[in-house]
Amino acid sequence: MNRNRSKAGRRTSRKSRATPPPAPRATEEDRRSVVATVGWMLATLATLLGTLLVTVLYLFAPAERSSLLPLMANYLLLACCITGAVALLATPLVYRIRADRPPPLIVAAVVVIGLAPWTILLLSSLP
Numbered sequence: 001m002n003r004n005r006s007k008a009g010r011r012t013s014r015k016s017r018a019t020p021p022p023a024p025r026a027t028e029e030d031r032r033s034v035v036a037t038v039g040w041m042l043a044t045l046a047t048l049l050g051t052l053l054v055t056v057l058y059l060f061a062p063a064e065r066s067s068l069l070p071l072m073a074n075y076l077l078l079a080c081c082i083t084g085a086v087a088l089l090a091t092p093l094v095y096r097i098r099a100d101r102p103p104p105l106i107v108a109a110v111v112v113i114g115l116a117p118w119t120i121l122l123l124s125s126l127p
Contacts, residue, residue: 033097040094043087044110050080051116058124077124080117088114 054077061069087110094102 029099030097033094033099036090036094036097037102040087040090040110043083043090044113047080047084047087047117048113050076050083051113051120054080054117054120058120077117077121081121084114084117 054073057069057073057076061067061073063070091107091110091114095107
């Protein structure tokens with residue numbers, strides 16, 4: 001009894017057998033949703049890193065007029081406010097486009113990170 005024989009009596013090789021189809025993915029994401037999610041996370045990370053750098057510059061920069069570090073911190077804070085606004089505005093877009101919703105902890109972190117430069121700007125403008 002040869003197992004390699006088909007019903008017609010011909011030999012079949014193991015390579016010619018059909019391979020089982022791959023297991024289906026949990027969810028198939030659209031290319032637009034992936035682009036939106038990556039842009040959302042890049043804006044969030046840029047805001048986070050810039051805000052941390054602004055905080056360090058504000059804490060350790062000398063208060064002299066001749067130093068350029070406070071000026072650089074102000075410009076970086078402006079850039080962080082812009083990228084933070086992009087991250088905040090992209091949050092509902094990502095919710096609408098993605099098939100599976102982002103985790104609530106990630107969304108909460110994005111909101112906190114996006115609001116952080118605006119908070120620093122508000123606190124630094126107070127007398």
